[in-house]
Amino acid sequence: MRAAQGEDVIFLSIGEPDAAPPQSVLDVASTQMNNGRLKYSSGQGEPNVLAALSRHYTKQTGRAIGPDQFMFLPGTQTALSVAFLSILDEGDEVLMFDPYYATYEALVRLPGGIPVPVPLDPDRGFHPDLKLLEAAITPRTRAILLNSPSNPTGAVFTAEEVKAIGALAAKHDLWLVSDEVYANLVHGNHVFTSPFFDQALEERVIVCSSISKSHALPGFRCGWIAASADYCAKAVAVAESLLFGSPQFLQDAVAFALDTHFVELDQMQRDYQLRAMALLEGLSACKTVSARMPEGGMFVMVDVRKTGLSGEAFARALLHQHNVVTMPGESFGACGQGHLRVALTVDEATMREAAKRIAALATSLN
């Protein structure tokens, strides 16, 4: 409303990529649509996109991943939903690190599962405490949900952390559902590690991902599950019952996108990093507000605990007094309290201005 009234509002709330998607991907979709690629499709996916996924994951994991190890689905969100619908029974518990992506609770509850938050400590950069994770395991635990790089925390779990989580899953015979929608957005020296990299875990890992963030194409609703061939053969019945296949012309475009390197997407990743640096620089002189460089993804958690306000109260004041829209950390679970989640989806100059306004509010509260 304020923006509609001409006020200079800065929106840092939604994780919607602001970069343009590669034009050639759109061209493939439109050409193929006009070529009549509009029939019903296989519930698992078209052969060309399954082959492209196979090439992509074979390269990423360093071992042969067959086309029968995928299901093409409308985005990570649907992939996660298919994953939980296929593995959970009523009353099964799913461990998820808190703060977590806001839709996780509903995804777990849909098939009757129970989300069990496992706290992450902001003062450890939101990295996992394996003792807390193991302590949360009960006879009803069925799965651990991972999201690295994380929305909202920006943490990228190290190879050692992923290995330790994998070992716990194997010890307690649990599924590992890995939301890897930010896999290609890793900053600085951090390295993306998936539990799927470890062949010994293949039978218990369900990777969920998409081109929404990697190719700035959230509106295509194109994603997939990568898992064992055995799991895919069984879970395809869930996908069939929900969807009866995905649009062929979009699958053609995704096959092309996965097989092509786009320099503009490298730039998009660098831009997220530069914007995060601009935000941190703008907050550096502020005594009561701080932030760490995100290790990956497209968000920064800003710590406002020293202002004495909750994330919610700070976000509200920031909107009302300074026209900056952010997400309160509390909306991502109890451990997000006292934080704001800032989406890196505006240019550097706007990010500097946003930092100035956040610092101005913090200073006025002293």
Ligand SMILES: Cc1ncc(COP(=O)(O)O)c(C=O)c1O
């Ligand atoms: C962690 C996480 N998982 C899943 C999604 C949904 O992604 P998709 O567009 O691929 O469904 C998002 C979108 O913001 C996200 O941040």
